[in-house]
Amino acid sequence: MENTAEHAICIRNVTKTFGPVCANDKVCLDVSRGEILALLGENGSGKTTLMNMLSGIYYPDSGHIFVNGEEVIIRSPKDAYDLGIGMIHQHFKLVDVLTAAENIVLGLPGSVHINRRALCREISEISHKYGFDIDPNKKIYNMSVSEKQTVEIIKVLYRGAKTLILDEPTAVLTPQETEKLFAVLRNMKADGKAIIIITHKLAEVLAISDRVTILRKGCLIDTVETKNATMQSLTEAMVGRSISLAIKREMPDNAKARLDVKELTCTNHDGVKVLENVSFTLRAGEILGIAGIAGSGQKELCEAIAGLYPIADGEVLFINKTTGEKDNLAHKTPTEIIELGVSMAFVPEDRLGMGLVASMDMVDNVMLKSYRSNKGPLLDRKAPKALAESLIKKLDIITPGTSTPVARLSGGNVQKVLLGREIAGAPSVLLVAYPVRGLDINSSYTIYDLLNEQKRKDVAVLFIGEDLDVLLELCDRILVLCGGKVSGLVDARGITKEEIGLMMMHIDDEFKQREGEVGA
Amino acid sequence: MSKHLGHHEPFVRMAKRDTIGRGKAALIRAAAVLGALVTGALIILALGHNPVQVYKEMVLGSLGTRTVLLETIRIAIPLLITSLAISLAFKMRFWNIGAEGQILVGAMASSYFALFQYQNIPRIPLLLIMFFVAIVSGGLYGLLPAIFKAKWNTNETLFTLMLNYIALAFLQYLQNGPWKDPMQKGFPKIAMFNSAAKLPKVFNVHIGWIIALVLMVVVAVYLSKTKQGYEIAVVGESRNTAKYAGMHVGKIIMRTMFLSGALAGLVGCLQCAGADYTITDTTAGGVGFTAITVAWLSKLNPYVMLIVAFAIAVLERGANKIQTAFKIPASAAEVLVGIILFFMLGCEFFINYKLIFRGRKEEI
Structure with a gap:
C-alpha cells in the first residue's frame, strides 16, 4: 500500500453489496488531518453506505481500512469511536427529554454520578474552541434543528473524535445556519481534524471543501482538488454527462384565483397550534412555493387543504373554474371533496407510507384513488393497467413491469409513479410536498418539467420545497412559513436566498408592506 | 490505538437475500422438514422407541385406511375454515387471535336451536337457522373488538384474546347451569343433539368439507378480485394511505372483522352439528390458535391453506395414533408436532437471509 501513513483515514478497494445491489464497488478514499473532504454523489451512489462502514454500522464484504496508516477492523460504532472516528447522522440520535450535556455523556463509561459543573466546563471549552453557541443545560425538545x-x-x-463525518448536514439548515456551521468546520480544520462532509449540493462543495471525491452508482469516479473544479465539471462527474442546470420559468398569464385559504388554524394532538391564521390565494397557472425550516407547518398545510388534517378554524375556499362558485373544503374528508367535484391532486411527503402502497404493484397503486369508479363489487384492473403502461412510456419509468411492487423501484421512479397517477386525474389543484427529496438530478429535472407542464395547463400548483435555489428558480411566488405562521409572501423573481432565509427565521417587520406590493 | 482490536472479522453475519429461486426455497424447506424429522427421531430414540416405526405408524394412522383418512379430513375442515377467517383479519394486519372465542359463540348460538327448538322447526329450516345464528353471533363477537379499535384504537391482540376466555367461561356456566343435561345424573354435560339437528353427510363426511372448499375459493376471490378485498390490503399496508385514498378506515376494519368472526362462528356450528353432535368446552379445542399457524405457514394464501391444514391434521391424527400404539405420552407426541412446526416457521429466516461466516464468501 502506498503512503497510507500520511492520511488520517485510508479506504482501499472496499466493496459492499445488498442483495443484487452493489452499493460500493472497490471504492478508495483518503482524508488527511486538517483537511475537509467532500463526498459528492447522487442519492443511491453509495456515499452513506461507505461512511457507515467507516463508523461501524455496516461491515464491508471486502477491502481494507487504514487509520493513521495502520489497518483496522471496525465491527461496531464503539470500535469506530475508539479509533477516533465520529459520524453525525442525517437523522439525529438524541434523547428528547434530556439536556444537551446529558446527551453528550450518554453511554460513556464513568461513575453513576455526573459532575455537572465539570461537564459543563468541558463542553464550554469545546464550544469556545470551535465557535459553537450552545447552552449545555437546555433540553433537546426545546432546541431548534441547528442546535440539535x-x-x-x-x-x-x-x-x-479526530475524524468527523457529517451526513448531509446542511439539508435541514437555513442559509445563515449553514454559514455558521461552515465557520465551525473551518475552525476544526485549523485544529487538525479530518472532516468528511457528505452532500449533493454543489455550491456547498465549492465553498467548504479542499478536495472532492465523487461517487456514481457505487463506483469511485474521481477525486479532484476543489480549486480546480467548477459547478459544471462536478455535475458532469456526478451524473456522467453534461446537463443543463437551468429551470425554465414562464410568466403566468391571466392567473385567476383558484384556492382561497383564509385564516387557517390547525392544532395537533397536544393542542399546540401548528398553523396559525395562514391566509393566501393560490392562482391557476402559477406555482406557489412554500419555504420554511423543516416542521414549520408545511406538511400540515398540505394535509389540511387535502382534507387529511383536522382544521380548528378558518376556511379553504375552492373557486370553480367555470361558474366562479366557492366551495368551502374545510372540515371535509377526501371522499367528500371528490364528491364535490373538486379534482385535487396531492403528492405527499411520505411517498411509500401515504401516497402509495409499497408492497403493491403499479397497477394496484395507480387505481388507489379511482378503484371505486366502476360499478359492482369487483375491481377493474384493465383501465389501471393501461394507465400504468402509458405512464411507464410517457415518464420513462424504469421497472421490470407493471406487476413489480413499487417498493422495489428507485426513489425517482417511485415519485414518477405517484406524480403520474395524480396528474392523470387532470387536477385543477396540485399539491406537491418535497417532490424531489432523495431524487437524482435527472429525475429532479423531469419532475420540474412535469410541474411546469401542469402550470401551462392552468393548474394551480402548490410546491413545498427545501432547496431555496430551486424554489427561487421554479416558483412564481413564495410563501414563507415560520413556526406555523406566514412570515412572508413574496415574488420569487426579485428576491435573494438570504432574504428568504431571514424570513424563515423570524417574522419580518416589513412583511405587511411587501405583501401589499406583491399580493395585488 | 488500534492494538486492542484483534484483526478478526465477526464470526457470523447476516445479509438479506435478494429474490430467491423457487428451487432453492423448496430445497431449504425440504431441509427443514428433514431437520425436524431427525430432531424428532432423537427424541423418539430417547423415549426408547424405533423412530422409523413410529413415523410409519403416524403416516398409517392418519392416511392408511379409509376410516382414519375420513377422521383426518374431519380434523382439517374446521382448521381450514378458521384459517380463512383469520386470514381476512390478518391481511388487514388486525391480529385476531380470538377465533377460539368466536367459534364458541357460534357454537352456543346454533346449539340453542339444536337443543331447545328442534321440535318446533322442520329439519331443513332448523339447520339453516343454526347456520344463520352461528354466522351472525360469531360476526358480532368479532365486531366488538373492531369497534373499539376503530373508535379508540385499542389493542386488538389483547382484546380478542380476552374475549376467548369470556366465551369459554360463559359456555362452562351453561354447561354447569341452565343447559345441564338432567339425564346425566349431576354430571355437568350438555345433551346430545336430536338427529334433526345433525348435519347430513356426503361421502361419509359431514357437508362441512364442501362448505370449506367453496369458502376457500370465495375468500381467495374476495381478497384478490373485489374492491373490499383491495381495501383490506391497503388498510393492512398503511392506514395513512387508506385515509389518503379516501377510504373509511374504521368502516373497513369493522366490516372485515365481522366477516372474520362470522366464518369462525360458522366453524362452531359445523363442529357441534357435524362432528360432535353436542357442545362442550372443548368444541373449539385450540382450533382458533392452530389456525393462526396454518394461516401464517400459508402466507395468507387460501389455496395453500388447504394443503397446510390437511398436513397439520395428519400430524395431529398421527400423534394421536402413536399415543395408543406405543404408549408415548400425549405431551411427547405434541412435542413432535411442535418441532416440525418450529422448523417450518424457522426456515423462513433462511429463505429471507443468508449467513456469512468468517473467512468465507459462500452462502448457506
Missing part, C-alpha cells in the same frame, strides 16, 4: 446538530457534533468531539 450542534449537540451531535459536540457529542462526537467530546468522545475524542
Whole structure:
C-alpha cells in the first residue's frame, strides 16, 4: 500500500453489496488531518453506505481500512469511536427529554454520578474552541434543528473524535445556519481534524471543501482538488454527462384565483397550534412555493387543504373554474371533496407510507384513488393497467413491469409513479410536498418539467420545497412559513436566498408592506 | 490505538437475500422438514422407541385406511375454515387471535336451536337457522373488538384474546347451569343433539368439507378480485394511505372483522352439528390458535391453506395414533408436532437471509 501513513483515514478497494445491489464497488478514499473532504454523489451512489462502514454500522464484504496508516477492523460504532472516528447522522440520535450535556455523556463509561459543573466546563471549552453557541443545560425538545446538530457534533468531539463525518448536514439548515456551521468546520480544520462532509449540493462543495471525491452508482469516479473544479465539471462527474442546470420559468398569464385559504388554524394532538391564521390565494397557472425550516407547518398545510388534517378554524375556499362558485373544503374528508367535484391532486411527503402502497404493484397503486369508479363489487384492473403502461412510456419509468411492487423501484421512479397517477386525474389543484427529496438530478429535472407542464395547463400548483435555489428558480411566488405562521409572501423573481432565509427565521417587520406590493 | 482490536472479522453475519429461486426455497424447506424429522427421531430414540416405526405408524394412522383418512379430513375442515377467517383479519394486519372465542359463540348460538327448538322447526329450516345464528353471533363477537379499535384504537391482540376466555367461561356456566343435561345424573354435560339437528353427510363426511372448499375459493376471490378485498390490503399496508385514498378506515376494519368472526362462528356450528353432535368446552379445542399457524405457514394464501391444514391434521391424527400404539405420552407426541412446526416457521429466516461466516464468501 502506498503512503497510507500520511492520511488520517485510508479506504482501499472496499466493496459492499445488498442483495443484487452493489452499493460500493472497490471504492478508495483518503482524508488527511486538517483537511475537509467532500463526498459528492447522487442519492443511491453509495456515499452513506461507505461512511457507515467507516463508523461501524455496516461491515464491508471486502477491502481494507487504514487509520493513521495502520489497518483496522471496525465491527461496531464503539470500535469506530475508539479509533477516533465520529459520524453525525442525517437523522439525529438524541434523547428528547434530556439536556444537551446529558446527551453528550450518554453511554460513556464513568461513575453513576455526573459532575455537572465539570461537564459543563468541558463542553464550554469545546464550544469556545470551535465557535459553537450552545447552552449545555437546555433540553433537546426545546432546541431548534441547528442546535440539535450542534449537540451531535459536540457529542462526537467530546468522545475524542479526530475524524468527523457529517451526513448531509446542511439539508435541514437555513442559509445563515449553514454559514455558521461552515465557520465551525473551518475552525476544526485549523485544529487538525479530518472532516468528511457528505452532500449533493454543489455550491456547498465549492465553498467548504479542499478536495472532492465523487461517487456514481457505487463506483469511485474521481477525486479532484476543489480549486480546480467548477459547478459544471462536478455535475458532469456526478451524473456522467453534461446537463443543463437551468429551470425554465414562464410568466403566468391571466392567473385567476383558484384556492382561497383564509385564516387557517390547525392544532395537533397536544393542542399546540401548528398553523396559525395562514391566509393566501393560490392562482391557476402559477406555482406557489412554500419555504420554511423543516416542521414549520408545511406538511400540515398540505394535509389540511387535502382534507387529511383536522382544521380548528378558518376556511379553504375552492373557486370553480367555470361558474366562479366557492366551495368551502374545510372540515371535509377526501371522499367528500371528490364528491364535490373538486379534482385535487396531492403528492405527499411520505411517498411509500401515504401516497402509495409499497408492497403493491403499479397497477394496484395507480387505481388507489379511482378503484371505486366502476360499478359492482369487483375491481377493474384493465383501465389501471393501461394507465400504468402509458405512464411507464410517457415518464420513462424504469421497472421490470407493471406487476413489480413499487417498493422495489428507485426513489425517482417511485415519485414518477405517484406524480403520474395524480396528474392523470387532470387536477385543477396540485399539491406537491418535497417532490424531489432523495431524487437524482435527472429525475429532479423531469419532475420540474412535469410541474411546469401542469402550470401551462392552468393548474394551480402548490410546491413545498427545501432547496431555496430551486424554489427561487421554479416558483412564481413564495410563501414563507415560520413556526406555523406566514412570515412572508413574496415574488420569487426579485428576491435573494438570504432574504428568504431571514424570513424563515423570524417574522419580518416589513412583511405587511411587501405583501401589499406583491399580493395585488 | 488500534492494538486492542484483534484483526478478526465477526464470526457470523447476516445479509438479506435478494429474490430467491423457487428451487432453492423448496430445497431449504425440504431441509427443514428433514431437520425436524431427525430432531424428532432423537427424541423418539430417547423415549426408547424405533423412530422409523413410529413415523410409519403416524403416516398409517392418519392416511392408511379409509376410516382414519375420513377422521383426518374431519380434523382439517374446521382448521381450514378458521384459517380463512383469520386470514381476512390478518391481511388487514388486525391480529385476531380470538377465533377460539368466536367459534364458541357460534357454537352456543346454533346449539340453542339444536337443543331447545328442534321440535318446533322442520329439519331443513332448523339447520339453516343454526347456520344463520352461528354466522351472525360469531360476526358480532368479532365486531366488538373492531369497534373499539376503530373508535379508540385499542389493542386488538389483547382484546380478542380476552374475549376467548369470556366465551369459554360463559359456555362452562351453561354447561354447569341452565343447559345441564338432567339425564346425566349431576354430571355437568350438555345433551346430545336430536338427529334433526345433525348435519347430513356426503361421502361419509359431514357437508362441512364442501362448505370449506367453496369458502376457500370465495375468500381467495374476495381478497384478490373485489374492491373490499383491495381495501383490506391497503388498510393492512398503511392506514395513512387508506385515509389518503379516501377510504373509511374504521368502516373497513369493522366490516372485515365481522366477516372474520362470522366464518369462525360458522366453524362452531359445523363442529357441534357435524362432528360432535353436542357442545362442550372443548368444541373449539385450540382450533382458533392452530389456525393462526396454518394461516401464517400459508402466507395468507387460501389455496395453500388447504394443503397446510390437511398436513397439520395428519400430524395431529398421527400423534394421536402413536399415543395408543406405543404408549408415548400425549405431551411427547405434541412435542413432535411442535418441532416440525418450529422448523417450518424457522426456515423462513433462511429463505429471507443468508449467513456469512468468517473467512468465507459462500452462502448457506
